[in-house]
Amino acid sequence: MKKRVTRLGGLLAAYQRRDPAARSKLEIFMLYPGVHAIINHRIAHWLYLHHRFFLARCVSQWSRFWTGIEIHPGATIGRRLVIDHGMGIVIGETAEVGDDCLLYQGVTLGGTGKDKGKRHPTLGNNVLVGSGAKVLGPFKVGDNARIAAGAVVLREVPPNSTAVGVPAQVVRVAGKPVYYADDVDQIHMDNPVQEELNALTQRIEQLETELRQVKETKERTA
Known part of the structure; x- marks a missing residue:
């Protein structure tokens, strides 16, 4: 008979899979602020849905303080x-x-201050958002997408892609394995801005070499 996994049990198991420092479910439950934040949010969200807005805010503010x-x-x-560390x-x-x-830590799922109604982003399933990244606006980040550390995302991110830079640019993972959230490497990602700068640098060096050759040819024939 298949064992039934509770929502809390599934959450603790997810931390064990993704955090190499996690030693036991008891340690995670007692000491991990991300777990406490989620539990408190479940309570606050229930109150919010039942129009107990003041109480919901009290719970969320206490959770923020804690x-x-x-x-x-x-x-x-x-x-x-x-939520890894989470501060x-x-x-x-x-x-x-x-x-x-x-x-x-340091992630913001926020708004730009220009929108009304739906003001904040929607993350699909299995999305990774790196340290300090800012996702701002009412758009969708597709399933299995990765947002690099420090990126500022201001527009939609397609599924199975990577967003890098400020403002973030999307790099599709064409011809490469799809990156999933279990791959927690935030460093080794393609950076389209850096690639463009490298190409421009190579072109400038090539033009300088050609110009130098032209000058040397003129000097020899003078």
Whole structure:
């Protein structure tokens, strides 16, 4: 008979899979601020849905004080969200986070201040957002997408792709294995801006070489 996994059990198991420092589910449950933030958010979100807005905000503010992670009671959070360390994370009211996502410290799922109604991003399933990344606006980040550390994302990110830079540019993973959230390497990613700068540098060096050759030819024939 297949063992039934509770929502909390699935969350703790997700931390064990993705955090090499995690030793036991008891340690995770007792000491991990990301777990506490999610549990508190479930309570605050229930209150929010039942129009107990003041109480919902009280719970979320207490959680923010206790964990350093600010999740608005109105945000919709999927299953098995792993928050690594988590200090400084901010998730806005209309943000939506899918299942099996991974957020590092300093991430912001926020708005630009120009939109009304739906103001914050929607993350699909299995999305990784690197340390210090800012995802701002009411757009979708597709399933299995990766956002590099420090990126500022201001437009939609397609599924199975990587967003890098400020402002972020999308690099499709054509011809390469699809990166999933379990691959937690935030360093070895293609950077389209750097690639363009390298190409320009090579072109300038080539032109300087050609110019030098022309000058030498003129001097010999003078």
